[in-house]
Amino acid sequence: MRSITEAALILLLLAAVPAVYAVTFQVGDNAGWAAGVNYTTWVSGKTFRVGDTLEFKYGPSHSVSVVDKPDYDGCDSSRPTQSFSERDTKINLTRVGTIHFICPTFGHCLGGMKLAVPVLAAVSSAPSPSPSAPSPSPSPKNSKNAKSAASKAKRIMSYGKIGVTMVLIYGVVG
Numbered sequence: 001m002r003s004i005t006e007a008a009l010i011l012l013l014l015a016a017v018p019a020v021y022a023v024t025f026q027v028g029d030n031a032g033w034a035a036g037v038n039y040t041t042w043v044s045g046k047t048f049r050v051g052d053t054l055e056f057k058y059g060p061s062h063s064v065s066v067v068d069k070p071d072y073d074g075c076d077s078s079r080p081t082q083s084f085s086e087r088d089t090k091i092n093l094t095r096v097g098t099i100h101f102i103c104p105t106f107g108h109c110l111g112g113m114k115l116a117v118p119v120l121a122a123v124s125s126a127p128s129p130s131p132s133a134p135s136p137s138p139s140p141k142n143s144k145n146a147k148s149a150a151s152k153a154k155r156i157m158s159y160g161k162i163g164v165t166m167v168l169i170y171g172v173v174g
């Protein structure tokens with residue numbers, strides 16, 4: 001009885017494992033989202049995955065804007081896709097690709113308050129259905145069919161040979 005309970009617990013733990021992989025990164029570590037932090041250095045050596053969370057902690061003079069790459073490169077905060085200023089912003093990473101952040105306060109991005117986070121696919125034990133699953137192209141399939149048809153024909157021929165041999169044997173015996 002006890003071992004069944006233990007086994008059930010282990011199964012529960014195993015099922016919970018993918019959730020354990022989700023990580024919350026505090027941007028800039030203890031320095032937070034602030035001037036004078038090198039976010040390129042902060043990003044390097046870290047692995048970000050879909051399901052992880054970025055937490056921005058910052059003072060009232062800062063904000064967080066999600067921008068595209070050209071605006072990240074050019075420190076242009078005039079057309080963010082998302083903006084936050086609640087001083088504790090949690091961004092869930094939901095897509096594979098690089099997500100770009102800048103501080104829209106004048107001069108801050110140029111001063112280094114910019115962050116590009118490369119997001120990799122989630123690690124999961126459960127196979128997720130892929131919309132772009134590779135399907136075999138028709139030509140190799142056809143040649144494979146032709147091959148198996150040829151081997152089938154060969155087999156039929158050898159059966160035919162055995163048949164003829166048996167008929168001959170019967171003929172000799174009879």
Ligand SMILES: [Cu+2]
Nearest residue numbers: 062103105108
């Ligand atoms: Cu700022």
